[in-house]
Amino acid sequence: EVQLLESGGGLAPPGGSLRLSCAASGFTFNYYGMTWVRQVPGKGLEWISAISGSGANIFYADSVKGRFTISRDNSKNTLYLQLNRLTAEDTAIYYCAKNECPRHNPTCYKFDSWGPGTLVTVSS
Amino acid sequence: IVMTQSPATLSVSPGEGATLSCRASQSVSSNLAWYQHKPGQAPRLLIYGASIRATGITDRFTGSGSGTDFTLTISSLQSEDVAVYYCQQYNDWPPFTFGPGTKVDIK
Numbered sequence: 001e002v003q004l005l006e007s008g009g010g011l012a013p014p015g016g017s018l019r020l021s022c023a024a025s026g027f028t029f030n031y032y033g034m035t036w037v038r039q040v041p042g043k044g045l046e047w048i049s050a051i052s053g054s055g056a057n058i059f060y061a062d063s064v065k066g067r068f069t070i071s072r073d074n075s076k077n078t079l080y081l082q083l084n085r086l087t088a089e090d091t092a093i094y095y096c097a098k099n100e101c102p103r104h105n106p107t108c109y110k111f112d113s114w115g116p117g118t119l120v121t122v123s124s
Numbered sequence: 125i126v127m128t129q130s131p132a133t134l135s136v137s138p139g140e141g142a143t144l145s146c147r148a149s150q151s152v153s154s155n156l157a158w159y160q161h162k163p164g165q166a167p168r169l170l171i172y173g174a175s176i177r178a179t180g181i182t183d184r185f186t187g188s189g190s191g192t193d194f195t196l197t198i199s200s201l202q203s204e205d206v207a208v209y210y211c212q213q214y215n216d217w218p219p220f221t222f223g224p225g226t227k228v229d230i231k
Contacts, residue, residue: 035220037167045159045167045210045222059218100172109214110157112178114166 002026002113004096009118016086016122022079022096022115030054030074031102035111036081038092046092049081052104064090086122093117125149125213127223135231142198144226146211151191155215158187158196161225162207170209171196198228206230 008020022034035050049070050059058070069082079096097111126149136142146156158171169178171187174194184205186197198205211223 037222044208044225045161045212047212047218047220047222050218050220061219095166097167100169100178106214106217106220107155109218109220110169110172110212111159111167112169112172114168116166 002098004098004113004115006094006096006115006118009094009120011121011123012083012086013124014087014122018083018086018120020081020083020094020096020118020120022081024077024079024096024098027098027113028102029072029077033057033099033104033108034072034079035097035099035109036070036079037095037097037111037114038090039095039117040089040092050109051079053102054104057104083120086120088122091120091122093119125152125215125219125221127211127213127221129209129211129223129226131226132224133227133229135229136198136201137231138202139200142201142205142228144196144198144209144228146189146194146196146223148192148194148213152213152215154190155213156187156189156194157212157214158185159210159212160205160207161210167210201228201230203230 095117098113100112101108154174159167161167175187208225
């Protein structure tokens, strides 16, 4: 059974930093691209970053480019998201999600497993 | 690519059907997925490839369409179907945009 579990959320001041983790199990982690999606309270889902199975290909939404860094450690089956220069607009639930198929192809970037999410609150 | 969804909210009587629409600002071929998101839970993949049900999804959910116009149909709405439904395109390299969602509730 595929399981994803995010951690690392919490309260951070404007301009501060947090590091989110997503522990994965139940599948061959390094075969699959992974994604971070967030949901601002009361709003919809927003795709923010993705990384290929090898880690060689990385993508960001314009809203986080230059502030957030996605990475993965395939030896630990763990996905990360480093959040820097946080603003109030980054307050959201952050979900990690697994690609539906194990290829480096945009058509695999639909997400068949999700974690329960971790809440990031940016406030002074 | 900008995704739009209509209506924003849909109230349906139990046992009735619901039709949700999703439109892309340019063609995404059949590279369109639908998700169900209930409060406090992780989103769940319902449909991908515009019309292929994900593993374990009941046949009460049906996806159709291609190009720019897509539909998710829920037949015989049940209380457990109350949720927000999102479409997402994955036709080309990022961003893999979501639509704004359609909230479905029981009338």
